[in-house]
Amino acid sequence: MDHTSSWDDRALLLLGVLMNQSQHGYQINDFIERALCEVATMKKPTAYALLDRLAAARHISVHSEQEGNRPPRKVYSITDSGREVFTRLLRENLATFDAPTFAGDIGLMFLTYLPLPEAIAALKERLARIEALLDTTVRVPPHPNLSIDLAFDHLTALRRADRDWLRDTIRELEKRQMTTGANAQA
C-alpha cells in the first residue's frame, strides 16, 4: 500500500547481502527469507530478476561453479561499480524518511460505521495480535557484519508504540461507550 521507487530499496538489499560475501542465488534468497524476513521481504522471482539486472549493469559479476554432479550454480559477487552504487543507495536510504501509510488505518477512518462495542471488540483483537507478536518474536542474534539487530530494534520500538496507542485508544473508546450508555439510560 506504499511504494517509493522500490527499485532502490531492493537493489540496496541485494547489494548489501553481497557486500557481506559472494553468494549464489539459493543462498541469497535463503538468507533474505530466513535471516532478514522480519525486517525485509523479497521473493525469489524478484530476487532473480533483479540479480539479472544488476549483472547487466555490471554492478555485480557472475561466475558459474560446479560441485560434483549437482546442477551448476551461479555465484554473484559485487563489483567496484556495485560498491559505489551500494554506498550511494545506503546513504540515501539512511538520510530519507518516506512517510508510510498503514493498511490498518483505513479501518480506523471508518470506525464510526460499526457499533461502538463491536469496534472495540475488533480493536481488542488487533491489540492481542500485536501483543502476541511482541511476546513471541525472538530477539534476533547479532550478525557479525550486519546490524540486523538495530533494524529489529527499530521495528520493535514501532510495534510497542502501536500497542501503546491502541491500548490508550481502546480505553478512550470504552470511556465514550460508558458515557453514551449512561446517557441512553438517563
Added chain:
Amino acid sequence: MDHTSSWDDRALLLLGVLMNQSQHGYQINDFIERALCEVATMKKPTAYALLDRLAAARHISVHSEQEGNRPPRKVYSITDSGREVFTRLLRENLATFDAPTFAGDIGLMFLTYLPLPEAIAALKERLARIEALLDTTVRVPPHPNLSIDLAFDHLTALRRADRDWLRDTIRELEKRQMTTGANAQA
C-alpha cells in the same frame, strides 16, 4: 514493500468512501487524494478499475448523470450487498495486524558499511525530515462522518515513536563514536 491481499484494503477504502455518500469518479478520487492522502493512497487508474469490479460484483451501483453540456458522469452508490461486504472487511481490518516492514530498515541493517560519522550524519538528516513532517503536518479537521482524525492520530503516534527511537539511536551511536575515537587517540 509490504502487501496483504491488498484488494481487501482497497475495496474497504472505496466502499467506505461511498458509505459516506454516493459520488462520481472524480469526487471519489479527489476525496482520496486530498482529504485522505495522509492516511491512504490510491491512484486514479486503480480507483477506476476497482470501481468497475465492485460494480460488476453488484457491491455498488452506477447511474449516469448529465449536467448541462458537461461530459456525463457516473455516480456510484453502495448497495446492500456492498454494505455487507463493507462491514465484513471493516471488522476484519480492525481486528487484524499484519506486521509491516519498512524501507528505512534496510539501510539500518547495513549501517556498518558506512564510516560511523557518515552514518550518523545521514541519520541526522532522516531525523530532521521526521521532525519537519511532525512540525508541518496540520492536524486534520474532524470529518462529520469519518474518524479520519483517529487514523491521523495513530500515524502521528507512530511518527513520534520513530523520531524518539532515532534520537536515542543517534545519541547511542555518537557515544560509540567518542569511545572509539578516544581509543584511537590513546
Added chain:
DNA sequence: ACGTGATTAGTCAAGTCTGACTATAATGGG
C-alpha cells in the same frame, strides 16, 4: 531400498500499481 526433504536454479501467468497521456467543458483572472 525407497521415499522425503533439502539444495540448486529457474520460469510463467496473473494480478497490481503507477506515470503519462488524451479529451472536453466550465470558470475565473487580467
Added chain:
DNA sequence: CCCATTATAGTCAGACTTGACTAATCACGT
C-alpha cells in the same frame, strides 16, 4: 475576450510482485 486552471472521465503501456510450477541432485532416516 483570452488563457490558465479546475472539473470531469477515462485509457494504456510498462513496471513490479507474487504464487505456483518444473527439474535435477543429494543426504538421511527407516
